[in-house]
Amino acid sequence: MPKWADVLLIPLISILIAFVLSGLVILAIGEDPIAAMNTMVSGSLASTYGWGYTLYYATNFMFTGLAVAVAFHARLFNIGGEGQAMLGGLGVALVCLSVEWPHWLIALPAAMIGGAFFGAAWAAIPAYLQAKRGSHIVITTIMFNFIAAALLVYVLNEFLRPAGSMDPASRLFPEGAHLPTFQQMFSTAENPLFRGAPANVTFFVAILACYLVWLLIWRTRLGYEIRAFGQSEPAAVYAGISPTKIIMIAMLISGGLAGLMAINNVMGEAERLVLNSVEGAGFIGIAVALMGRSHPFGVFLAALLFGFLYQGGAELSLWTNIPRELIVVIQALVILLTGALDNMVRIPLERLFLAMRSEKSS
Amino acid sequence: MTFVKSLLGGAAALALSAVGALAEPAVIFDLGGKFDKSFNEAAFNGAQRWADETGGKFLEIELTSEAQREQALRRFAEAGANPIITTGFAFATPVEAVAGDYPDTKFVNIDGFLPEIPENVLMISFQEHQGSYLVGMLAAMKSESGTVGFVGGMDIPLIRHFGCGYAQGAKSVNPDITIISNMTGTTPAAWNDPVKGSELTKAQISQGADVVYAAAGGTGVGVLQAAADEGIFSIGVDSNQNYLHPGSVLTSMLKRVDVAVYESMKAGADIETGKGMVLGLAEEGVGYAVDENNEALLSAEMLAEVEAAREAIISGDLEVAAYYANNSCPAHEF
Numbered sequence: 040m041p042k043w044a045d046v047l048l049i050p051l052i053s054i055l056i057a058f059v060l061s062g063l064v065i066l067a068i069g070e071d072p073i074a075a076m077n078t079m080v081s082g083s084l085a086s087t088y089g090w091g092y093t094l095y096y097a098t099n100f101m102f103t104g105l106a107v108a109v110a111f112h113a114r115l116f117n118i119g120g121e122g123q124a125m126l127g128g129l130g131v132a133l134v135c136l137s138v139e140w141p142h143w144l145i146a147l148p149a150a151m152i153g154g155a156f157f158g159a160a161w162a163a164i165p166a167y168l169q170a171k172r173g174s175h176i177v178i179t180t181i182m183f184n185f186i187a188a189a190l191l192v193y194v195l196n197e198f199l200r201p202a203g204s205m206d207p208a209s210r211l212f213p214e215g216a217h218l219p220t221f222q223q224m225f226s227t228a229e230n231p232l233f234r235g236a237p238a239n240v241t242f243f244v245a246i247l248a249c250y251l252v253w254l255l256i257w258r259t260r261l262g263y264e265i266r267a268f269g270q271s272e273p274a275a276v277y278a279g280i281s282p283t284k285i286i287m288i289a290m291l292i293s294g295g296l297a298g299l300m301a302i303n304n305v306m307g308e309a310e311r312l313v314l315n316s317v318e319g320a321g322f323i324g325i326a327v328a329l330m331g332r333s334h335p336f337g338v339f340l341a342a343l344l345f346g347f348l349y350q351g352g353a354e355l356s357l358w359t360n361i362p363r364e365l366i367v368v369i370q371a372l373v374i375l376l377t378g379a380l381d382n383m384v385r386i387p388l389e390r391l392f393l394a395m396r397s398e399k400s401s
Numbered sequence: 402m403t404f405v406k407s408l409l410g411g412a413a414a415l416a417l418s419a420v421g422a423l424a425e426p427a428v429i430f431d432l433g434g435k436f437d438k439s440f441n442e443a444a445f446n447g448a449q450r451w452a453d454e455t456g457g458k459f460l461e462i463e464l465t466s467e468a469q470r471e472q473a474l475r476r477f478a479e480a481g482a483n484p485i486i487t488t489g490f491a492f493a494t495p496v497e498a499v500a501g502d503y504p505d506t507k508f509v510n511i512d513g514f515l516p517e518i519p520e521n522v523l524m525i526s527f528q529e530h531q532g533s534y535l536v537g538m539l540a541a542m543k544s545e546s547g548t549v550g551f552v553g554g555m556d557i558p559l560i561r562h563f564g565c566g567y568a569q570g571a572k573s574v575n576p577d578i579t580i581i582s583n584m585t586g587t588t589p590a591a592w593n594d595p596v597k598g599s600e601l602t603k604a605q606i607s608q609g610a611d612v613v614y615a616a617a618g619g620t621g622v623g624v625l626q627a628a629a630d631e632g633i634f635s636i637g638v639d640s641n642q643n644y645l646h647p648g649s650v651l652t653s654m655l656k657r658v659d660v661a662v663y664e665s666m667k668a669g670a671d672i673e674t675g676k677g678m679v680l681g682l683a684e685e686g687v688g689y690a691v692d693e694n695n696e697a698l699l700s701a702e703m704l705a706e707v708e709a710a711r712e713a714i715i716s717g718d719l720e721v722a723a724y725y726a727n728n729s730c731p732a733h734e735f
Binding site for chain 2: 092095096185187189191192196200203204206207208211234235237304307308312313314315316318332349352353356357362366367
């Protein structure tokens, strides 16, 4: 099968099937699937406002998707992106609240270090347990998600909550730590763009992160070692690669990337730390990495798709009577078909291409 | 002449557009979802009652993510919805951020707290500790084991506030009573986890509790179910939940979110804003539910005693300590 079919055709067919199935479900509850599709597309892609939200969600998913992808290359299944991003948020909030930042250009790198450090630190413990004790990383990372949630509740309630407030959230970050949104960056007085949308400068950081991850995985010695370890641990050991080192480093990078997500949702959007800031982006990251075949460019595209699904879903619930549970069904169908049921499309397509080739040669 | 004509035409167009903008109210439900049989559902019931009575329509959305808070507020404001009613304390900050951009739109928030309330915002809060105090008294009077339970959603100040009033009420009846309290979880899923709620209730029963009060949104459904299965009493919250298990639900701590929403919608665009409104026992914003499903469970003496306490609280003779006054509870350690 040619490469373009593997990379583009299969995901496209899978998405198409997912949308057809979703359409049937919408039809079954008595709503108009064409109108629903229209609402989703026009609400998320037809205006700068829609793009502002789509890209905001996509930025979150790029970071968590990259986090999962890096770990995947070492055959480590990091489902702890949720907790790592939560702790990253704590790191970002602590940095932003610590001093009166004079300008966001200074605050952003500091917050990135804070977020990445906390995220990486949260991934380090499961990584150590995997490397030294053989505790399976799937189990430990998912358990750490709950510990992270409990820790966040505690810290917010006991330390960061302003007096008198019922909301377990920190106070607003100082003015100097506010990131410029797309609205501030691209709007002119006569032509307002991205009105009220949360997309911000972090989007470009995410694109840079995609490029750097590509460099790391395919252009550096460390990336080669990570991939070699992922392909075959005994071969890697034979080649003098230390499994402990690779597990630790891959997981630290992975956790750091998940923690970096916080500069988008905590620093860029909410401008304060709220309890529920990650809201599943860590788990969506798994789907994004699966769909993107763990390649940074694939992650980028898959993140855009999920950004569209999130924003389109929000528009659906704003303007139609489709219940929000059904929007989750649509998202789940996309994940199911692109991630889990990949072979359902792949095998027939492979046969088709083989048949076409043998016809040509005969 | 033409000038006057165009002026008149302009005025007519303005009048027309004003009628067009005389728009529907909107309700934004928090992440728990509108059918949580509790807080959000109470808001929905109030809105539905308004719609049934007036034949009006309202816009609504159930949120699925934090970023949608501002988004929904702005979208509804731009669509001309007025007033826009939000449920849950988490809306306080987004409402404050958005309100200034839409000076002609009125915003209502239930449960939130803002140090300074903008001109076009109304903050409605409830004295949950007063209502919880009364159901705490009922729990202590009904309990034979001398142990009562409390199941909260997440360990946040608001829920401790409920539990604290409950503990004070129970202790006022029986100073030696044991109060067991548990929180369901640490993630927002804790508001909608009936299975965990039922497990916690069973654990509390095994420690001797024979009345359990649930302040946990949708999780409470599991608490009430487990109490009914095990043959003990339970207390519902926010909405009147007595009907869920007649004979087992002792009473429900009413928080009249429905009334708040209904009244806000009735007032429409003319609603008085720029202030906070506190609804307690005196305003009948909170209370306890007595209906045909639970009258047999409450004796005349019990009711008389609770009524006396209710009047004492209203008159100011009896003061129930609020948890968030100083972040601690005189009657219970959480």
